[in-house]
Amino acid sequence: MKGHTRNLRDVWWIGVLLIMGSVAAAYGQPSGFTEYIYPVGKLKPTDSVAKLKVGDVAPNFTLPAVEGGKVSLRQYRGKKNVVISFVPAAWTPICSGQWPGYNVSKGLFDEHDAILLGITVDNIPTLFAWTKQMCNPGEKLWFPVLSDFYPHGAVASRYGVLRSSGESERALFVINKKGVITYIDVHDINKRPPLDAIAKALKEVSGQ
Amino acid sequence: MIGIGVGNSQYEVDTYRKRYDVPFPLFPDESTDFSLQLGAKGTPTFIGLRVNKKGVQEHFFFWEGSFEDNQQFLNKIVESAGL
Numbered sequence: 075m076k077g078h079t080r081n082l083r084d085v086w087w088i089g090v091l092l093i094m095g096s097v098a099a100a101y102g103q104p105s106g107f108t109e110y111i112y113p114v115g116k117l118k119p120t121d122s123v124a125k126l127k128v129g130d131v132a133p134n135f136t137l138p139a140v141e142g143g144k145v146s147l148r149q150y151r152g153k154k155n156v157v158i159s160f161v162p163a164a165w166t167p168i169c170s171g172q173w174p175g176y177n178v179s180k181g182l183f184d185e186h187d188a189i190l191l192g193i194t195v196d197n198i199p200t201l202f203a204w205t206k207q208m209c210n211p212g213e214k215l216w217f218p219v220l221s222d223f224y225p226h227g228a229v230a231s232r233y234g235v236l237r238s239s240g241e242s243e244r245a246l247f248v249i250n251k252k253g254v255i256t257y258i259d260v261h262d263i264n265k266r267p268p269l270d271a272i273a274k275a276l277k278e279v280s281g282q
Numbered sequence: 283m284i285g286i287g288v289g290n291s292q293y294e295v296d297t298y299r300k301r302y303d304v305p306f307p308l309f310p311d312e313s314t315d316f317s318l319q320l321g322a323k324g325t326p327t328f329i330g331l332r333v334n335k336k337g338v339q340e341h342f343f344f345w346e347g348s349f350e351d352n353q354q355f356l357n358k359i360v361e362s363a364g365l
Contacts, residue, residue, distance in 0.1 A: 171289075171325075179297050210348075270293040 110207065114166050119262040122243055125234030128258060132156075132249040135229040137193065137220035140201045145191065145218045147249070155188040155279050156249040157272065160230055162241040164196045164204035168266050172244075173215060174208050179269055180216050186276035188248075190217035195230060195242055197223040235260060248275045284309065288317045288325055322346075330359055 126132075136146040150156050161172060173192055176183075183190055194201065198221045205219050222229045222242070230242035237243060246267055248257035257275035261267045285308040287295040295310045311317050320329055321344065330343025343362040349355040 175294070178301050179294075181301065182297065266289065268291045268294065269297060270291050273293065 110165060111167055111170050112165050117263050119264060120243055120260055121237040121239070121263075122235050122260070124258075124260070125232070126247075126255060126258065128255055130255050131253050132158075132247065132255050133229075133232045135232070137222055137229060138198055140198060140205060140219040140221070145220055147191075147253075150189055150251075151253050152251055155186060155251055155276065156247075157183065157188055157190045157276070158233075158245075158247040158249070159190060159192050160233070160235050160242040160245040160247075161192065161194050162237070162244055162263055164194060164200050168244065168264065170204075170208055172266050173205070173219075175266070175269065176217065177209070177213070177215055182269070182273055182276065183217075186280035188276055188280070192217055192219045193222050193229060193242070194219075195222050195227045195236075195240065197221055237263075246272065246275075248272075248279055250279050286311045286317055286322075288322065289314050328359075330362060332363070 132147060134146060134148045136144050139145045147156065147158075159172070159176070161168075176190055176192075192215070196204070201219050201221055205215050209215065227236040227240060227242060230236040233245070233247065235243040235245040244261045244263045244265075244267065246257070246259040246261070247255055250256050256279045259267055259271060283306045285304065285306060287298065287308060287310045289312065290298070290310045291312055292310050295308045298304065299308050317327075321327075321341075322329065324346055326346075326348060328343065328345040329341060332340045332342050334340070342364070343359050345355075345358075
């Protein structure tokens with residue numbers, strides 16, 4: 075009892091810090107997930123030549139989706155604002171936190187009548203395993219994840235975000251319901267684009 | 283209990299708070315410096331700190347990764363705290 079009292083007296087404050095990541099890991103990516111992430115090290119921030127600019131009509135594409143079937147950009151014309159998130163590769167550090175972060179912020183996309191399309195140059199089986207692993211059991215990403223694997227990086231190339239290494243840039247495009255590009259961010263590949271910028275771009279495109 | 287958003291902006295932390303109705307304080311650590319100083323290499327990381335009257339902080343609990351059972355996890359923290 076004495077010891078117990080001493081403990082309480084000595085302990086002026088006890089706190090537990092919960093270190094969260096990237097808005098992402100809502101209650102954490104599944105235990106062990108980070109063990110599978112390949113350490114890519116620091117890369118050249120960008121490694122491509124821009125082919126598109128704000129005001130251009132976004133090139134249409136049709137790509138296979140992890141959930142099955144194919145998704146075309148054109149199917150959202152007149153219906154939804156579109157955010158395209160190119161990420162460099164599955165199983166790499168920043169990408170593995172960026173998309174779970176968009177799961178947390180789904181409300182933002184809904185609020186601005188927007189769909190998100192996630193694209194990498196990986197093949198479908200790889201994307202299947204990676205996206206399944208990044209979510210907690212029973213959860214999944216709410217947005218289509220598309221494979222730009224074959225012809226390799228063709229869509230990334232058309233959007234001017236294919237790096238010389240064969241991965242894509244970490245890039246965001248916002249496209250309005252008329253199919254016109256209203257925002258482009260070819261981000262430093264080593265850093266996750268802040269959600270703030272997407273929120274601002276969505277606000278502008280939806281006029282809300 | 284407080285939460286630190288590693289690499290998160292204030293806007294992102296606010297989004298997280300609203301989405302999960304978090305009842306405890308959350309702070310952004312945009313540069314990640316603070317979290318790295320505490321030894322957090324990945325997320326989530328749970329750190330128990332004891333601050334004595336002199337203001338000195340001591341780790342009494344350190345856990346990396348998620349956990350399965352809430353009650354068992356809480357018991358571990360309480361046990362580590364010596365309470």
